[in-house]
Amino acid sequence: xxxxxxxxxxxxxxxxxxxxxxxxxxxxxxxxxxxxxxxxxxxxxxxxxxxxxxxxxxxxxxxxxxxxxxxxxxxxxxxxxxxxxxxxxxxxxxxxxxxxxxxxxxxxxxxxxxxxxxxxxxxxxxxxxxxxxxxxxxxxxxxxxxxxxxxxxxxxxxxxxxxxxxxxxxxxxxxxxxxxxxxxxxxxxxxxxxxxxxxxxxxxxxxxxxxxxxxxxxxxxxxxxxxxxxxxxxxxxxxxxxxxxxxxxxxxxxxxxxxxxxxxxxxxxxxxxxxxxxxxxxxxxxxxxxxxxxxxxxxxxxxxxxxxxxxxxxxxxxxxxxxxxxxxxxxxxxxxxxxxxxxxxxxxxxxxxxxxxxxxxxxxxxxxxxxxxxxxxxxxxxxxxxxxxxxxxxxxxxxxxxxxxxxxxxxxxxxxxxxxxxxxxxxxxxxxxxxxxxxxxxxxxxxxxxxxxxxxxxxxxxxxxxxxxx
Numbered sequence: 250x251x252x253x254x255x256x257x258x259x260x261x262x263x264x265x266x267x268x269x270x271x272x273x274x275x276x277x278x279x280x281x282x283x284x285x286x287x288x289x290x291x292x293x294x295x296x297x298x299x300x301x302x303x304x305x306x307x308x309x310x311x312x313x314x315x316x317x318x319x320x321x322x323x324x325x326x327x328x329x330x331x332x333x334x335x336x337x338x339x340x341x342x343x344x345x346x347x348x349x350x351x352x353x354x355x356x357x358x359x360x361x362x363x364x365x366x367x368x369x370x371x372x373x374x375x376x377x378x379x380x381x382x383x384x385x386x387x388x389x390x391x392x393x394x395x396x397x398x399x400x401x402x403x404x405x406x407x408x409x410x411x412x413x414x415x416x417x418x419x420x421x422x423x424x425x426x427x428x429x430x431x432x433x434x435x436x437x438x439x440x441x442x443x444x445x446x447x448x449x450x451x452x453x454x455x456x457x458x459x460x461x462x463x464x465x466x467x468x469x470x471x472x473x474x475x476x477x478x479x480x481x482x483x484x485x486x487x488x489x490x491x492x493x494x495x496x497x498x499x500x501x502x503x504x505x506x507x508x509x510x511x512x513x514x515x516x517x518x519x520x521x522x523x524x525x526x527x528x529x530x531x532x533x534x535x536x537x538x539x540x541x542x543x544x545x546x547x548x549x550x551x552x553x554x555x556x557x558x559x560x561x562x563x564x565x566x567x568x569x570x571x572x573x574x575x576x577x578x579x580x581x582x583x584x585x586x587x588x589x590x591x592x593x594x595x596x597x598x599x600x601x602x603x604x605x606x607x608x609x610x611x612x613x614x615x616x617x618x619x620x621x622x623x624x625x626x627x628x629x630x631x632x633x634x635x636x637x638x639x640x641x642x643x644x645x646x647x648x649x650x651x652x653x654x655x656x657x658x659x660x661x662x663x664x665x666x667x668x669x670x671x672x673x674x675x676x677x678x679x680x681x682x683x684x685x686x687x688x689x690x691x692x693x694x695x696x697x698x699x700x701x702x703x704x705x706x707x708x709x710x711x712x713x714x715x716x717x718x719x
Contacts (some may be wrong), residue, residue, distance in 0.1 A: 296360055296606040303605045310481045311604025312612020315364050317487050318595040318635045319613070320627040322348065322366045323620050329372045330588065333380035333387040339513040343585050345620040346513075351578035351590055352614035356607035359570040362556060363549070363596045364613045365578050370676065371540060371589040379533060385525070391583050392525030397537040398580030398589075405572045414546055414568060416704045421684045422550055422563030424664035426649025428671035428680050429551030429594060434643025435672060441465075441636035460633040463494050468637035475641065483602055483638045490634035499633060503625035510621050516586030532718050539715040541589050543678035545575050547671075548592045555646060556600045563652075594677070601642050659695055663688035682712045 298304055327340035348366035355363050375394070380387045404410045438444035441464030442454040454461055470493075471486030479485065494500035525534075549572075553565040560566055571592060578590035599609045620627050650668075654660045666687045671680030689709055692701050 292608055295357070296608040296611075298606060298608065301605040303603060305608070307480075307603040308606060308608035309612050310484055311362065311599035311602040311609040313616065314481075314483045314487070314602045314638075315362070315596055315599030315604065315609060315613040316616035317484070317630060318598040318638060319348070319364060319366060319593055320616075320620070320630055321632060321635070322369065322593075323617070323624060323627045326367045326369065326372055326587070329369075329376050330387075331376075333376040333390070335387050335586070336515050338511045339516050340587065341624060342510045342513050342621055343516060343582075343587050345617050345624070347578065347582045347585055347587055347590055349614045349617035349621070350581075351574060352610050352617060354577070355571060355574045355592075356610035356614060358574055359567065360607040361553070361558070361571055362599050362604040362606060362609035363552065363571055363592050364599070364610055365575065365590055365592050366617075367582065367587045368541060368544070368589045368591040370544075371537060371591070372587075374536065374540075375588040384533065385530065386521065388519050388521035389524045389530070390588075391520035391586065392522040393530055393534045394537060394588055395520055395522055395580060395583035396525060397534050397541070398576060398583055400538060401542075401576030401579060402573070405569060405576050408569065410542070410572045411569045412704070413542075413708060414550075415564060416702050416708060417546075417681075417685060418660070418663065418688050418705075419563045420653060420660040420664045421667050421681065421688065422559075423554070423649060423652040424667045424684070425547050425551045425677075425681065426554045426646050426652075428668045428677065429547060429597065430643040430646025430649070431668060431672040432643075432675070432677055433594060433597060433639050433646065435675060437636040437639030437641075437643065440632040440639070442633075443636075459497050459499055460631070463490060463497055463499050463631070463633040464636050466490065466493060467634055468640060471637050471641055481602065483598055483642075487630070487634050487638055490637065491630055494631050494634060499631050500629060503628065506625050507622055508624050513586065518584060519586060520583055535711070535715065536718055537589055539682070539711065540676075540678045541575075541579065541591050543681045544676075545572070545592050547677040547681050548594045548596065551646070551649075552594070552597045552600055554649060555597060556605055558605075595639070597642050597646065598638055601645060659688075659691045659697060659700075662691055682715060685709065686712055 292298060292305055296308070298308065323341060323344050326344050327337050330340050331337045344367055348364070351365040355361065355365060375390050379385050379390050385393070435444070442458055442461045443456070443464060445452055445454045456462070456465070467486060467490030470489055471482060474482035474486050491500050495502065549565050549568060550559065550563065553559050554563070558565055575590070575592055582588070582590040599613065653664045663684045667680045667684030670683045671677050674680070685705065686709055689701055689705055692698065
């Protein structure tokens, strides 16, 4: 199950004026002139807040919300990798460190509101499909992750990742936003226990369970705050739901809020690169590669679209920068002892709160850094408190559907396939890959071959191989 894997564009304009007389005080101040612009500080200089129509308070709130919707990874990810025989406690520290470091680098290098952490989904493939299945040791699996990270780096530096993104049809790019919305909503419903999967069918969960009841309470609390346009609705809603969970016995107050981090040397630098250089491991490395490539691409385009960062062709200007950070994070993460690191779809929650710059990512990254010492606090936030926020963010991502050209069947069908297969398989990479394949086939069969970029034929070859491996 992949948990890697967003709201209204409400911009708060702050009027600022420095007057020395009553007459000057009456003079109107242009709305586009923010407090940060009239009194530039270090954050304005680094992150260009006024240029991006945001402010310090909004970015801080957005960063905290991003962190809170992602905090579960510090607990859940180590638990999954422990299934591969890796020691649990060092993995908690490694998870917090790599999430903090990669997100902070993303903040300063790209000035985008994207956060990173070890990928949920790739970690399950690592632990269960490879190591527990006896195909390789966890040290060899880390070597595979390292090699896939190096390939990411090379493709990014050569500009090939950006070129591939440019090949993807616009109909699929614009549909990614809605696909991300359904993905996030399904994640929220699942985390809350409101929806369960059994025999490949989705059904209503046990609504009488305390976690489900708390999630329903949180849902209407956050929905009310959003309807009232309360600043920081997601943050206050998550905090409020967490507090409500205390008397319900769901939110557990730890005996201590501070914990000393253990050594990470039992997992750091333990990868076996030479042991992973076997022909039999190439399909496994390709699965790591393809899954992360399209998941990251989908997250950047989906979250970037909601933030208003895409151009008229549905592309993210400067996308090579977050791609480079993502590739470096995977490579360094494998050296530290963790599986593939990726850009998290939960970054959408910060964007919904108004986050538009790297300051959002910086705040989230610093919060992860604190978790190295304050892990018990992360454990306090129950999934039932963050799940309602994810559901509502999913709703707010759905307007992306309006950008799809439903009058042209050859454009609408690939977009539809992208959306539904993302939702039905709980995997953004599956949805985008099938959407691209469908686009090529439907254009060919309808006699519109001229509309297919030549490079798209070559892209379909590894995509078909990806599904063959699955």
